[in-house]
Amino acid sequence: MNWFTKTFSSTIGRKIVMSITGLFLCSFLVVHLLGNLTLFRNDGGEAFNLYSHFMAHNGIIRTMEIVLLLGFLFHIYDAIVLNRRNSSARPINYAENHPEQNTGTWASRNMGLLGTVILVFLIIHLWNFFVPARFGGLDPVVIEDVEYENLYVRVVQSFQVWWYVLIYVLGMIALAYHLIHGFQSAFQSLGLTHKKYTPFIQIFGFAFSVLVCLGFAIIPIYFFFSQQ
């Protein structure tokens, strides 16, 4: 192994990758949420359909899509490698153990579980929205004489099903807990701590996690309760 592969296969190197990809995924969440807010325009889905058409066809977005996919893959790959390493670092468990008495948060001890819930949610989510939007399978809609794919109708229909709404809410609760620990943890992993800035990062990370996930979760709830 040369120095480069050595660095990124060390425990610290893998955490560096997890924190950078994790923060990158956080920036994606912001863009995704802002785009989704077009759903609340009372225009029969026009703005949302134009937006989703743009996202599916713009060259820069399509390139970023690949970067995003790689971000997820690296994050998940290193999560699996580290989790396996961590469990083999303690082959025999304690008969009696009380981590709740010495660790700050439950989330910090269950990032793998939370990540798995997020992954299951992501697969369901992509299958229902991303795959048809990107590879076809949606009904057409005409906006100003041009034909677009009607993703909006898919959204409205999906969120009329109660258990589908429930999956979304649970997925967002898992994401919120993942980020409540993860956001500030990423800065610690990168060594970016300072007396002056760390308290701000911690408060910001908490607010970010709660607000972003709340923003996503409100969408299915809104459509469920506003159906005719």
Add this chain to the structure above:
Amino acid sequence: MAGNNPNAKLMNLTLKVWRQRNMNTPGQLVTYPVKNISPDMSFLEMLDVVNEELLIKGEDPIAFDHDCREGICGMCSLFINGRAHGPERGTTTCQLHMRSFKDNDTITIEPWRAAAFPVYKDLIVDRSAFDRIQQAGGYVSVNTGGVPDANEIPIPKTIADKAFDAATCIGCGACVAACKNASAMLFVSAKVSQLAMLPQGKVERKTRVENMVAQMDIEGFGACSNTGACAAECPVGISLENIAIMNREYISAKATSENVA
């Protein structure tokens, strides 16, 4: 010592102790009823009392590590009732007193659990993995010569304080024992950052952090999930900030050192 306070109410306890003959045989928890324990005894003195009784009965005494018994050497260990060094924060097991327990309590005593800390016998684990990490770079090479004046190199007070705080690590391994990943990051970071902060240690800082982290990984310790359990259980209060400092050191060393192998 035991029995100094005539008014102290003596306690009866039930111990569940991990007994294991040697590295190659599996162990199990064995239950021992113990009577007339003074709340003024230290936890290790309580074990001494149990061992005296076992000896009289002709049984093998419980093997446990200890040395100074005043909280400075880091030899004593023990995972007591699900916590490294027992229920009190910021204390070693030798400084834990039986007044932290109640009459008729059941106390579970296990060795540190980590692949890198194999059990020698009963409650004694092999912590030489720490020594090997230390030998990989936890030192400052000083060539012989005249003794330099201590105040010749100015060091800001805040840096001197931080380096001193990191240097108080006694190498007990409670951080590894408490961590859900059996990670040694708090220990290694205390050693790395202590030396990286001081002018004398700066000379070898890049190679040091690279080699110590590599050794830490070879020993089979887990990675850091930033749960904070280590710092909460550390008897001398080593701060999590050291882990951030070590990660910073590691990133910049890997990016700029001349070690390409």
